[in-house]
Structure formats: structure tokens, C-alpha cells
Amino acid sequence: MSVMKVSSQPIRGQKPGTSGLRKKVQEFIGEHYLENFVQSIFNAMGECGGRVLVIGGDGRYHNREAVQVIVRMALANGFRRLLIGQGGLLSTPAASCLIRKYGADGGIILSASHNPGGPDGDFGIKFNGANGGPASEAVSAAICQASVVIDHYLITDSPDINLDSPGEHTVGDATVEIIDPVADYAELMESLFDFPKIEHLLQQGGFTLCFDAMHAVTGPYAVEILERRLGAQPGTVINGVPLEDFGGGHPDPNLVHATELVRRMRGDKPPDFGAASDGDGDRNMVLGSSLFINPCDSLAVLTANAHRVPGYRNGLAGVARSMPTSPAVDRVAAALDIPCYETPTGWKFFGNLMDADKITLCGEESFGTGSSHVREKDGLWAVLFWLNLVAELNQSADTIVREHWQRFGRDYFTRHDYEEVPAQQAEALMDELRQQLPSLPGRSSHGHTIVAADDFSYTDPVDGSVSHSQGLRLQFGNGERIVLRLSGTGTSGATLRLYANSHEPDPDMLGIDTGKALASLLAAADTIAGISRHLGRDGPDVIT
Numbered sequence: 128m129s130v131m132k133v134s135s136q137p138i139r140g141q142k143p144g145t146s147g148l149r150k151k152v153q154e155f156i157g158e159h160y161l162e163n164f165v166q167s168i169f170n171a172m173g174e175c176g177g178r179v180l181v182i183g184g185d186g187r188y189h190n191r192e193a194v195q196v197i198v199r200m201a202l203a204n205g206f207r208r209l210l211i212g213q214g215g216l217l218s219t220p221a222a223s224c225l226i227r228k229y230g231a232d233g234g235i236i237l238s239a240s241h242n243p244g245g246p247d248g249d250f251g252i253k254f255n256g257a258n259g260g261p262a263s264e265a266v267s268a269a270i271c272q273a274s275v276v277i278d279h280y281l282i283t284d285s286p287d288i289n290l291d292s293p294g295e296h297t298v299g300d301a302t303v304e305i306i307d308p309v310a311d312y313a314e315l316m317e318s319l320f321d322f323p324k325i326e327h328l329l330q331q332g333g334f335t336l337c338f339d340a341m342h343a344v345t346g347p348y349a350v351e352i353l354e355r356r357l358g359a360q361p362g363t364v365i366n367g368v369p370l371e372d373f374g375g376g377h378p379d380p381n382l383v384h385a386t387e388l389v390r391r392m393r394g395d396k397p398p399d400f401g402a403a404s405d406g407d408g409d410r411n412m413v414l415g416s417s418l419f420i421n422p423c424d425s426l427a428v429l430t431a432n433a434h435r436v437p438g439y440r441n442g443l444a445g446v447a448r449s450m451p452t453s454p455a456v457d458r459v460a461a462a463l464d465i466p467c468y469e470t471p472t473g474w475k476f477f478g479n480l481m482d483a484d485k486i487t488l489c490g491e492e493s494f495g496t497g498s499s500h501v502r503e504k505d506g507l508w509a510v511l512f513w514l515n516l517v518a519e520l521n522q523s524a525d526t527i528v529r530e531h532w533q534r535f536g537r538d539y540f541t542r543h544d545y546e547e548v549p550a551q552q553a554e555a556l557m558d559e560l561r562q563q564l565p566s567l568p569g570r571s572s573h574g575h576t577i578v579a580a581d582d583f584s585y586t587d588p589v590d591g592s593v594s595h596s597q598g599l600r601l602q603f604g605n606g607e608r609i610v611l612r613l614s615g616t617g618t619s620g621a622t623l624r625l626y627a628n629s630h631e632p633d634p635d636m637l638g639i640d641t642g643k644a645l646a647s648l649l650a651a652a653d654t655i656a657g658i659s660r661h662l663g664r665d666g667p668d669v670i671t
């Protein structure tokens with residue numbers, strides 16, 4: 128095996144976004160594109176000699192080819208040991224689990240998360256550090272910096288590794304291990320949750336479940352854990368075979384894209400509980416038999432009941448949520464008398480808090496929930512947590528949520544996405560609103576009066592780093608709030624996200640339709656931010 132030094136030059140736009148580098152597949156398969164970025168990761172890591180790397184992806188189009196390239200580059204850069212999920216597959220939370228369990232120096236995960244796949248879809252690559260979490264802002268900046276000065280990369284001429292045959296291969300001085308992508312993760316889940324109790328619920332309790340893997344990476348994980356280990360009926364997991372194009376679907380677990388699950392939940396005999404996960408297995412949507420459980424509420428309910436689950440029986444160090452997420456969990460944290468942190472959007476901000484033992488649970492409105500068991504959000508973990516609660520409390524998920532609202536009040540929450548907006552229009556809207564911020568307090572629209580307005584900045588309480596411009600916040604009276612920010616995960620044009628939430632303490636007002644509850648607040652947002660005026664659109668593309 129010989130190492131080749133291949134001349135290259137910087138390629139524009141290799142700047143990681145909210146969650147790694149995401150582009151159209153066609154851009155990724157361009158000459159040197161993947162190689163440049165991977166070498167930039169290695170250059171940012173510093174000396175790679177003797178180090179250990181985890182590699183895997185969500186199985187989307189180009190996954191296998193990319194794994195082979197990364198293996199050859201890792202060997203050329205001197206890594207000592209590579210751990211690769213069989214078939215090139217690893218869910219994002221499983222990759223995080225492996226990095227931590229085997230003391231790896233980091234991992235490369237190939238995924239564009241919930242974005243569509245296939246030859247015309249998206250591809251992505253993320254680097255996670257030794258704590259198993261997404262690269263911090265500083266590391267992402269170092270990778271980007273390396274990508275703009277790159278002049279060569281290293282790659283071996285070794286043959287392709289057989290990704291389908293488990294076991295150890297020796298290549299030169301290095302060991303390449305093809306490992307079961309599910310086993311370590313399933314073991315971790317068993318250590319956190321009361322499997323015998325969930326098993327009893329699923330087998331003797333007559334409780335029915337439908338898990339939509341959306342033809343993405345969680346299929347094998349869900350089949351192994353839910354059907355094989357917990358004994359759920361065969362067929363509980365639907366769309367369970369990972370496909371390179373996700374069966375033509377959009378692997379985003381929400382009411383718009385998880386169509387088959389939604390159809391079953393709205394059918395004549397709905398299952399007692401429904402759930403879905405995304406392309407790389409870190410997101411979750413959970414549904415009671417007659418209730419969509421908003422991710423913000425899900426985090427609040429899990430926090431309030433964590434002591435009922437074995438892995439969290441000793442209490443929580445604290446909790447955190449991203450800024451646009453509703454403050455439902457804040458009320459629970461106050462009742463439990465534990466700290467609650469408000470971070471910018473992006474899982475990377477939770478890592479420092481977990482490493483410093485400041486938080487145990489965290490979550491985001493974008494269908495992300497997780498804990499310090501790994502350093503990523505974790506879709507299947509959230510589903511198991513809910514099943515454990517249902518089994519423990521002997522109540523339906525719907526009842527658990529409704530009783531939670533009775534106790535804490537309900538935080539109505541919605542997000543409106545305006546997708547593929549010309550970047551200039553989106554920036555003009557944000558700039559105009561940003562300039563108005565100082566004069567907004569006191570202004571009223573549609574019966575709502577602004578009491579405070581700012582551009583969110585976050586100072587990391589652990590390392591003191593500051594992240595500016597993380598979203599425009601308009602705080603109204605009565606706990607109502609509007610947030611506007613531009614997505615950091617899209618691949619074409621800009622996506623404007625408009626978030627709205629309000630708090631309702633009146634026990635008689637907890638069952639209102641969310642759209643109705645927030646209609647006038649959203650109308651106020653449109654007037655104040657000039658959304659339809661700037662974008663020339665009648666309404667959002669997706670409402671969650």
C-alpha cells in the first residue's frame with residue numbers, strides 16, 4: 128500500500144452549517160470535493176498518527192463510495208484504528224455512542240439528516256469530536272479555515288474494504304474493523320430503560336405501536352430493539368429497510384412527511400402510540416393515539432417524569448433547550464429546582480453543558496430530544512423513554528400530556544418555514560427587522576404588544592465563547608413570543624423560520640387548535656416583520 132499526495136486547491140463554500148457540511152449530491156461527487164473536506168477535518172484535528180476514528184452514515188446515495196474514500200484517506204493520514212458500521216451504516220446517535228465507548232478521537236458521519244437523498248438529493252458530512260458530539264463552533268471554524276488554504280490531500284491506493292463482512296482487517300499498520308452498527312447502541316438503551324416493563328406492556332398489555340423508520344437508518348435499530356428485544360408485533364416497524372433515496376420520501380419526522388404513519392394514526396383503529404425518526408436517526412416525532420406531541424412538550428414531559436426511568440432515577444443535573452423551543456421545560460425545571468439553559472439552535476451547544484455535568488436532558492423544537500448518554504440527539508431513545516413512561520404510569524401518552532398541561536399550563540407552539548427563498552430577500556427581511564429592534568418595545572399589532580426585542584447572543588457558561596446573531600426575538604406581554612431566524616441546514620436558497628409560542632394557564636383553554644391559538648400572534652409577526660411583503664408569498668411551505 129502506498130500513500131499518494133494529490134495536489135488540490137480550495138473549493139468555495141466548504142463552510143459547515145448548523146450540522147456539518149450539506150450540499151447537493153452532485154456537488155459532493157465533484158472532483159476533490161469530498162477529499163478536500165475530509166483532509167480539512169484531518170488538518171484541523173492536528174496530528175492524526177496513531178488515532179482512532181469512527182466512520183458511518185445514514186445509507187443515502189453515495190454513502191458507500193464516500194466511506195471507501197474516507198477509509199483510504201484516514202489510512203494515508205496515519206490513523207491506527209478505524210471502526211466502521213457494517214454496510215457503511217451508523218445512525219448519528221450510534222456513532223456518538225461508539226466514539227465514547229471505544230475512546231475514539233472522533234468520528235465522521237455521512238448524512239444530510241432529514242433532507243431527501245438520491246442522485247438529485249442532498250449529501251452531507253459531519254465531524255464529531257472525542258466527546259461524541261458535533262464539532263464545536265471553534266472546530267468547525269478551523270475546518271473551514273483549513274479548507275480555504277488546502278493544497279493537497281493524502282490517500283492510499285489500497286483496495287476497497289468489504290463493508291459487508293464483519294470483522295477486523297489489517298491494512299498496513301492499521302486495523303479496520305467492520306462492526307455491528309446496532310449492538311453497542313442497543314446495549315446502551317437496555318442500560319437506561321426498564322426493558323422488562325416495556326416488554327410486558329407490548330406483549331401482555333395489548334399496547335400497540337407503529338414506528339415509521341421512513342426507509343432511513345433507524346430501520347435496523349428499531350427492528351432489533353422494538354421487535355426482537357422488546358417483542359413488539361412483527362410489522363410494528365414500517366418502512367424499515369434503509370434505501371439510498373429513502374423510497375423517494377423526505378425522511379423528516381413531522382406530520383407533513385411521515386405520511387404513512389399519519390395515515391395509520393388517523394385510521395379506524397389507530398395504534399396506541401406512533402413514532403418516526405429521520406434520515407440519520409437523531410430526530411423523533413411521537414404521537415399519542417389522538418394527539419400530536421409537540422417536541423417542546425415532549426422535552427417538558429420527559430423532564431418532569433425522568434425519575435420514573437432507571438437511567439435517570441437519581442435526578443437531573445439540569446436541562447437545556449434551544450432558544451426557539453417553547454419554555455415548557457423551563458416551568459418543569461423551576462418546579463424541580465434545577466438549572467435550565469437557553470442555547471442557540473444546534474446540538475453542538477449542548478455538548479459543553481453535558482461534559483461539565485450541568486445538564487442531563489435537552490431538546491429542540493426541531494424534533495430533537497436527548498440526554499447525556501451520548502452527545503447527539505437520539506430518536507429511538509426518545510421513543511423508548513415514552514414507552515417506559517407509559518408502562519410505568521399505566522397511562523396513555525395522551526393522558527400523560529394532558530395531565531402535564533393541567534399542572535403546568537400549556538405552551539402553544541408552532542413553526543412556519545418559508546423555503547427556498549432568494550437569499551437576498553431573506554437577508555433584507557432580517558436586516559430590516561434587526562434595525563428596528565430598539566424601537567419595537569411598546570409597539571402593538573393585532574392586539575399584541577411588544578415588551579422586549581433583541582438579537583439573541585449566547586455566552587457559553589463553560590468556555591465563555593460568545594455566539595452572536597442567533598435569532599431575532601420579539602417578546603410580547605403574557606409570555607407570548609415570536610422568533611425569526613434563517614436556517615443553517617438548507618442547501619438551496621434560504622429558509623426563513625418563524626416560531627411562535629404563548630402560554631395558557633387556564634385549565635379550560637388547553638384543548639384549542641394550535642393554529643387558532645396562535646393566529647393573531649402570527650398575524651402580528653407578519654405585520655411587524657413584513658414577511659409577505661418581503662417574500663411575496665401568501666403563507667409558509669411547511670407548518671410544524
Ligand code: G6P
Pocket residue numbers: 145146240472473474475491493495613614615616617624
Ligand atoms: C439539525 C441540528 C439541530 C437543529 C436543526 C435545525 O437537526 O442538529 O440542532 O435544530 O438542524 O437547524 P436549522 O438551522 O435548519 O433551523
Ligand code: ZN
Pocket residue numbers: 219239240241405406407408409410
Ligand atoms: Zn438528523
